[in-house]
Amino acid sequence: MEHCILKIALDTPLDFTFDYRWCADVPDASWPLPGQLAVVPFGRREVVGVIVAVSNTTDVAPEKLKQVLAVRTQLAPLSAAWLALCGFAADYYQRPLGEVALPGLPKNLRALTTVALDKALKKLEKRGLAHDATPNATPKLNPAQQQAADAIAMSQGFAPSLLYGVTGSGKTEVYLQAAAQILAQDKDTENAAQILILVPEINLTPQLEGNIRARFPGVMVATLHSGLAEGERLLNWLAAHAGHARIILGTRLAILASLPRLRLIIIDEEHDPSYKQQEGLRYSARDLAVWRAHQLGIPIVLGSATPALETWQHALSARYRKLELRERAVPDAVLPKVRLIDMERDRPVDGITSTLVAALRQRLERHEQSLLFLNRRGYAPVINCDACGWVSDCPRCTAFMVLHKLDRRLRCHHCGLEQRIPKSCPTCGNVDIQPMGRGTQRVEEGLQLIFPEARILRIDADSTRLKGSAQAAFDSVHRGEVDILIGTQMVAKGHDFRNLTLVGVLNPDTALFSQDYRASERLFAQLMQVAGRAGRAAQKEGGSVSEVLVQTRYAQHPLYGALMAHDYDRFATTLLQERQQASLPPFIYQALLRAEAKELAIALEFLQQAATCVEHVGIIINDPIPMTMTRVANVDRAQLLVESASRPALQNFLKAWIAELRKIKARVSWSLEVDPVDI
Ligand SMILES: [Zn+2]
Ligand SMILES: [Zn+2]
Numbered sequence: 001m002e003h004c005i006l007k008i009a010l011d012t013p014l015d016f017t018f019d020y021r022w023c024a025d026v027p028d029a030s031w032p033l034p035g036q037l038a039v040v041p042f043g044r045r046e047v048v049g050v051i052v053a054v055s056n057t058t059d060v061a062p063e064k065l066k067q068v069l070a071v072r073t074q075l076a077p078l079s080a081a082w083l084a085l086c087g088f089a090a091d092y093y094q095r096p097l098g099e100v101a102l103p104g105l106p107k108n109l110r111a112l113t114t115v116a117l118d119k120a121l122k123k124l125e126k127r128g129l130a131h132d133a134t135p136n137a138t139p140k141l142n143p144a145q146q147q148a149a150d151a152i153a154m155s156q157g158f159a160p161s162l163l164y165g166v167t168g169s170g171k172t173e174v175y176l177q178a179a180a181q182i183l184a185q186d187k188d189t190e191n192a193a194q195i196l197i198l199v200p201e202i203n204l205t206p207q208l209e210g211n212i213r214a215r216f217p218g219v220m221v222a223t224l225h226s227g228l229a230e231g232e233r234l235l236n237w238l239a240a241h242a243g244h245a246r247i248i249l250g251t252r253l254a255i256l257a258s259l260p261r262l263r264l265i266i267i268d269e270e271h272d273p274s275y276k277q278q279e280g281l282r283y284s285a286r287d288l289a290v291w292r293a294h295q296l297g298i299p300i301v302l303g304s305a306t307p308a309l310e311t312w313q314h315a316l317s318a319r320y321r322k323l324e325l326r327e328r329a330v331p332d333a334v335l336p337k338v339r340l341i342d343m344e345r346d347r348p349v350d351g352i353t354s355t356l357v358a359a360l361r362q363r364l365e366r367h368e369q370s371l372l373f374l375n376r377r378g379y380a381p382v383i384n385c386d387a388c389g390w391v392s393d394c395p396r397c398t399a400f401m402v403l404h405k406l407d408r409r410l411r412c413h414h415c416g417l418e419q420r421i422p423k424s425c426p427t428c429g430n431v432d433i434q435p436m437g438r439g440t441q442r443v444e445e446g447l448q449l450i451f452p453e454a455r456i457l458r459i460d461a462d463s464t465r466l467k468g469s470a471q472a473a474f475d476s477v478h479r480g481e482v483d484i485l486i487g488t489q490m491v492a493k494g495h496d497f498r499n500l501t502l503v504g505v506l507n508p509d510t511a512l513f514s515q516d517y518r519a520s521e522r523l524f525a526q527l528m529q530v531a532g533r534a535g536r537a538a539q540k541e542g543g544s545v546s547e548v549l550v551q552t553r554y555a556q557h558p559l560y561g562a563l564m565a566h567d568y569d570r571f572a573t574t575l576l577q578e579r580q581q582a583s584l585p586p587f588i589y590q591a592l593l594r595a596e597a598k599e600l601a602i603a604l605e606f607l608q609q610a611a612t613c614v615e616h617v618g619i620i621i622n623d624p625i626p627m628t629m630t631r632v633a634n635v636d637r638a639q640l641l642v643e644s645a646s647r648p649a650l651q652n653f654l655k656a657w658i659a660e661l662r663k664i665k666a667r668v669s670w671s672l673e674v675d676p677v678d679i
Pocket of ligand 2: 387428
């Protein structure tokens with residue numbers, strides 16, 4: 001009987017790999033291969049793991065060595081390159097391999113029975129391509145777009161590019177035509193190229209998926225995102241794994257897909273915070289994508305009108321090639337004029353200044369659309385009692401309960417707790433309790449009073465809870481059934497509203513004074529993006545000039561100056577100088593240790609021990625502090641920031657540190673994040 005030892009990665013925080021014995025159950029059985037999936041006993045359970053190596057030695061005592069129950073031979077092994085990608089992510093983010101590799105696979109692939117897998121494999125065989133459809137006409141590129149597309153398609157080896165273009169400059173068209181060139185280079189269907197396109201949120205950008213399918217009718221396009229049903233996700237994943245899917249369009253999780261013939265990676269809106277996973281393995285899909293492109297020796301394109309400062313820094317230092325689109329792609333479409341409304345002079349009524357009301361009225365008269373942007377959903381962020389000072393704070397969090405007037409609830413956006421709106425003050429009985437501040441619902445209510453004849457639509461997380469409702473809402477805007485659109489950041493992304501000539505920004509100032517040093521970078525990106533919704537078509541005869549009106553109390557702030565000039569370069573340069581002087585990323589590397597406990601003191605004490613448990617050189621260990629939102633859902637949270645000017649030094653320190661942290665006995669749950677973005 002033939003046998004060997006398999007080193008298998010499992011989805012557990014315990015160890016890197018586990019050893020199992022494999023025995024051939026029939027003579028001449030083919031041996032297991034690295035990258036295959038195997039079912040093994042683990043504790044009292046049976047689980048699926050990934051075979052990392054095949055060996056004939058083990059340190060495990062023979063009587064303790066357990067037997068592999070089954071190997072999924074019907075599935076081609078995951079490639080060595082894919083295992084290397086997971087290995088890198090595990091090492092970099094300080095997690096066991098299995099915690100990276102297995103959650104990245106579709107659930108149905110990790111199931112103990114192969115029913116779903118076998119069914120999907122059969123379906124995949126049958127799934128044909130719509131070869132008969134005629135492709136959509138390919139728009140002609142302007143010279144800058146053409147140059148960028150050619151540069152991407154013709155690059156050899158690892159070639160990272162920043163496609164830096166103002167909103168509406170036609171970055172998508174550059175992606176598509178570069179992709180078309182690369183797909184056309186490969187006549188050999190056995191070895192046909194695959195292209196991975198990452199977008200921040202697929203549900204908000206269905207136009208892109210439609211465009212891609214229409215442009216490449218003979219090519220299989222597969223989507224990968226968390227909104228897919230499990231069966232569909234498995235099928236799409238398998239299509240990518242088998243190399244049938246040539247274009248893979250996905251959100252951040254698609255970066256861990258198995259793509260055996262990957263030739264190009266495109267990351268649209270690369271600055272978007274949603275590329276960073278915020279729980280479990282807190283990876284940056286953008287950073288992993290750059291590593292993957294480097295490992296495979298292929299081009300990667302990072303596209304943005306407001307690149308992340310890290311990316312901008314790489315472009316300045318020529319590590320990334322900068323491809324620039326300075327003009328809007330639609331002929332005669334110009335960037336909107338940005339104006340500030342000083343709220344100290346023009347006092348708002350119901351949150352809206354008279355200047356903005358006049359501008360809205362003008363659009364209504366001309367049958368043009370307007371968009372009001374306010375990054376706060378609900379009716380009011382808090383209700384309070386003037387008599388005794390009571391405010392509606394969440395009993396479980398360091399946060400206010402937000403008033404949702406439409407469904408008559410107070411809702412905590414952090415822990416989800418809901419309560420009825422009290423009829424009187426719970427403390428003093430005063431019946432005159434008032435909403436303070438303004439959310440999208442309250443602005444909508446105010447607008448309905450000012451413009452009773454206008455068709456007003458609100459788009460935010462509350463109005464789009466039902467599946468498909470966001471899409472339906474955006475469709476009605478595109479069909480011209482909406483005069484004024486009110487929304488949160490959901491409306492800022494990707495949409496090409498051709499009849500929109502006015503964007504009003506209601507309350508952006510709070511981010512200017514946030515203690516999070518990234519807040520102004522994010523605010524600027526968000527404002528540029530939402531401003532970019534205006535004026536995407538050429539000005540109509542008799543139509544309005546496209547405008548962006550920003551209501552602010554800090555009209556002199558340099559951020560707004562740069563916004564008015566559409567000058568990301570200037571803004572980014574200033575910000576980078578500030579970061580350098582303050583020794584902040586990208587000039588320093590950081591990791592954040594978080595601890596959660598029933599009591600704050602326990603969490604802080606654990607962090608205090610953590611701060612002193614390892615010798616270190618070249619590492620700055622800051623003091624443990626409570627997190628800004630200390631309490632969430634009855635759990636207290638504290639954090640400890642460690643920094644180093646050297647990435648390798650930090651990585652080495654973290655490895656030693658984690659081993660010591662595991663030995664500390666404390667009633668806390670802790671987690672370590674490398675390159676944290678929310679501090
Ligand atoms: Zn809460
Ligand atoms: Zn009261």
